[in-house]
Amino acid sequence: MSSDEPDFLSESMSRYLVDRIAATPNIQIHTRAELSGLEPNGDGDLAFARWKERDGGGEQRHEVGHVFLFVGADPVTDWLRNCDVALDAKGFVRTGPDLSRDDLARSGRRTIPASLETNVPGVFAVGDVRSGSVKRVGGAIGEGAAVVAQLHAYLADLEDRGQTASGQRATATWQAGDAIDLQREPGSCRGCRSGGPRDVEPR
Numbered sequence: 001m002s003s004d005e006p007d008f009l010s011e012s013m014s015r016y017l018v019d020r021i022a023a024t025p026n027i028q029i030h031t032r033a034e035l036s037g038l039e040p041n042g043d044g045d046l047a048f049a050r051w052k053e054r055d056g057g058g059e060q061r062h063e064v065g066h067v068f069l070f071v072g073a074d075p076v077t078d079w080l081r082n083c084d085v086a087l088d089a090k091g092f093v094r095t096g097p098d099l100s101r102d103d104l105a106r107s108g109r110r111t112i113p114a115s116l117e118t119n120v121p122g123v124f125a126v127g128d129v130r131s132g133s134v135k136r137v138g139g140a141i142g143e144g145a146a147v148v149a150q151l152h153a154y155l156a157d158l159e160d161r162g163q164t165a166s167g168q169r170a171t172a173t174w175q176a177g178d179a180i181d182l183q184r185e186p187g188s189c190r191g192c193r194s195g196g197p198r199d200v201e202p203r
């Protein structure tokens with residue numbers, strides 16, 4: 001293992017994991033290697049793995065009993081593009097201070113939304129799908145808890161204005177633990193409705 005390899009790993013992996021890998025003597029790191037084949041033994045269990053070094057060096061074949069794949073995360077948010085919800089270059093949902101001026105201008109907002117709110121008023125994102133989140137269970141749980149307060153603030157604001165985003169009188173009252181029904185039409189969000197987010201004055 002060359003000395004720059006842990007640094008290469010840190011581009012895509014948490015520091016604590018890189019440090020643990022580097023400190024474990026029976027781990028050999030092959031960065032820039034591409035798995036090229038898996039071979040079973042007579043019982044159908046994995047016996048050998050083959051990989052190619054991307055920087056050259058040909059194919060290697062070694063006795064390997066287990067393979068764990070971690071090939072990255074795909075947020076699967078293409079459908080949100082139709083709702084005007086701002087996404088980052090990898091498709092994660094931008095919220096709060098991560099929104100650009102263009103994102104805000106596009107949805108007619110003059111102020112930065114709450115930390116977990118998207119550019120579309122009333123649409124929030126938490127957990128792995130949110131751009132810049134820590135991609136950990138604890139982070140997702142924490143954001144899930146924190147967003148409840150932001151939802152209450154958003155709904156209270158609507159109540160203060162005496163209307164919902166679609167111009168209807170707000171009738172719901174909200175208490176912790178209540179199911180949240182944003183009066184959505186099936187298959188749509190406010191941002192998809194004609195004039196949706198633009199009906200709401202920026203807060």
Ligand SMILES: Cc1cc2nc3c(=O)[nH]c(=O)nc-3n(C[C@H](O)[C@H](O)[C@H](O)COP(=O)(O)OP(=O)(O)OC[C@H]3O[C@@H](n4cnc5c(N)ncnc54)[C@H](O)[C@@H]3O)c2cc1C
Pocket residue numbers: 070076126127128129134135136137138140
């Ligand atoms: C292999 C692996 C190992 C991990 N190890 C750890 C670890 O050791 N410690 C740690 O803290 N974290 C770990 N994580 C990260 C952790 O799993 C995530 O951070 C956490 O699950 C995020 O929770 P989430 O609710 O934001 O997203 P998810 O758990 O991904 O939940 C999102 C849910 O939404 C559903 N969904 C997606 N699109 C739609 C849609 N259009 N309509 C309806 N439902 C939809 C999905 O099917 C899924 O059930 C690991 C992740 C992986 C992949």
